[in-house]
Amino acid sequence: MKSRERPGHFNSTALLAVSGAIALAAIVMLPVLLTNAAQVPGFATNSGAPGQERSIAAFREVATVLQHPRCMNCHVVDDRPRQGDDRHIHLQNVRRGPDGKGLPGLRCSNCHQDSNHESAGGPPGAVDWQMPKADEPLAWEGLSVGELCRAITDPKRNGHRRVADLIPHMKTSLVVWAWTPGPERTKPPLSYEQFMTKVREWIDTGAACEK
Amino acid sequence: MNSDEPIKSITLHVNGSARTINVDPSKPLLWVLREDLQLTGAKFGCGLAQCGACTVHLDGEAVRSCVTPVARAAGRKVITIEGLSAEHNNALQEAWIAVQVPQCGYCQTGQIMSAAVLLASNPHPSDAEIDRVMSGNICRCGTYDRIRRAIHRAAESMGGRS
Numbered sequence: 001m002k003s004r005e006r007p008g009h010f011n012s013t014a015l016l017a018v019s020g021a022i023a024l025a026a027i028v029m030l031p032v033l034l035t036n037a038a039q040v041p042g043f044a045t046n047s048g049a050p051g052q053e054r055s056i057a058a059f060r061e062v063a064t065v066l067q068h069p070r071c072m073n074c075h076v077v078d079d080r081p082r083q084g085d086d087r088h089i090h091l092q093n094v095r096r097g098p099d100g101k102g103l104p105g106l107r108c109s110n111c112h113q114d115s116n117h118e119s120a121g122g123p124p125g126a127v128d129w130q131m132p133k134a135d136e137p138l139a140w141e142g143l144s145v146g147e148l149c150r151a152i153t154d155p156k157r158n159g160h161r162r163v164a165d166l167i168p169h170m171k172t173s174l175v176v177w178a179w180t181p182g183p184e185r186t187k188p189p190l191s192y193e194q195f196m197t198k199v200r201e202w203i204d205t206g207a208a209c210e211k
Numbered sequence: 212m213n214s215d216e217p218i219k220s221i222t223l224h225v226n227g228s229a230r231t232i233n234v235d236p237s238k239p240l241l242w243v244l245r246e247d248l249q250l251t252g253a254k255f256g257c258g259l260a261q262c263g264a265c266t267v268h269l270d271g272e273a274v275r276s277c278v279t280p281v282a283r284a285a286g287r288k289v290i291t292i293e294g295l296s297a298e299h300n301n302a303l304q305e306a307w308i309a310v311q312v313p314q315c316g317y318c319q320t321g322q323i324m325s326a327a328v329l330l331a332s333n334p335h336p337s338d339a340e341i342d343r344v345m346s347g348n349i350c351r352c353g354t355y356d357r358i359r360r361a362i363h364r365a366a367e368s369m370g371g372r373s
Contacts, residue, residue, distance in 0.1 A: 091261065093346035104332035105325050105344035110274050111260035117278050122259045 116182035149209035226294025263348030
């Protein structure tokens with residue numbers, strides 16, 4: 001008796017044909033899939049692929065901003081913020097405090113307003129002026145470019161952020177302030193638009209870090 | 212701060228009273244207090260938040276009123292040296308007199324206002340803790356040792372109460 005196929009079921013010949021097609025497609029597409037894997041945010045490869053080299057190159061440019069005094073003056077290894085392009089210890093003996101906003105009686109907001117003081121020597125300002133918190137110090141001083149890259153991609157050292165979550169931080173008024181720092185303060189070497197382009201390029205190509 | 216901003220009506224709660232003024236919102240709080248409200252206890256020192264002579268309380272924080280736009284204080288609680296106590300008998304003021312802290316006296320209202328915030332958060336500060344917080348207030352007469360002693364004395368008389 002001839003077997004009868006029920007609707008919605010493949011016979012074995014058809015199943016073999018479809019499986020073969022899928023396998024062939026996977027082989028053909030493998031290089032493409034690997035390239036795309038390296039572009040998933042937070043996915044870093046060690047393949048030495050062109051995407052990784054591009055990612056590393058992009059971060060080198062990002063690092064020129066992160067290592068500029070406008071960023072480094074608050075991303076310090078101790079609890080004392082710095083001031084100026086010479087990165088001297090903050091006057092008034094200011095300290096980080098547990099929440100990164102100073103000690104009672106000497107809070108950041110006691111002097112720093114939501115915008116820069118108009119006079120040279122007056123306090124710079126931006127909304128939510130602060131340092132990194134004491135339990136997440138995000139300390140960048142003394143790090144090589146590769147070490148800095150690994151520090152800001154490590155959730156244990158970057159404030160529990162995924163790599164993709166770095167973008168919103170880069171858009172905060174405090175970070176953007178670095179490009180409107182007020183009188184007698186230099187700006188980072190890239191424009192803000194160039195910086196963000198390189199940050200996105202670095203992340204989109206796998207957020208790779210040099211050794 | 213932009214001095215070309217239009218005049219606005221702003222209400223501050225100063226030393227327990229609501230005070231409404233028509234003012235350029237970028238005008239420093241210090242000059243509103245001194246010129247518009249005739250509260251001259253807070254002093255102009257550097258005008259750059261460097262010295263602390265202008266220190267007043269804004270919602271309990273020791274802000275430098277010379278760089279604080281009055282718009283920031285709108286609807287908020289401002290305390291000046293004149294409002295620290297009704298009869299000038301705050302523990303800090305009494306300690307300042309007992310220890311004879313001032314020499315010229317110009318910076319002392321700012322010193323006391325910062326010390327009040329310190330004791331509110333730390334009723335028994337050590338010397339190091341006093342130095343750490345009070346280092347934002349400069350005294351050109353060099354009365355720092357007496358300031359420290361007066362803060363300890365006030366802390367003792369307050370019995371740990373903030």
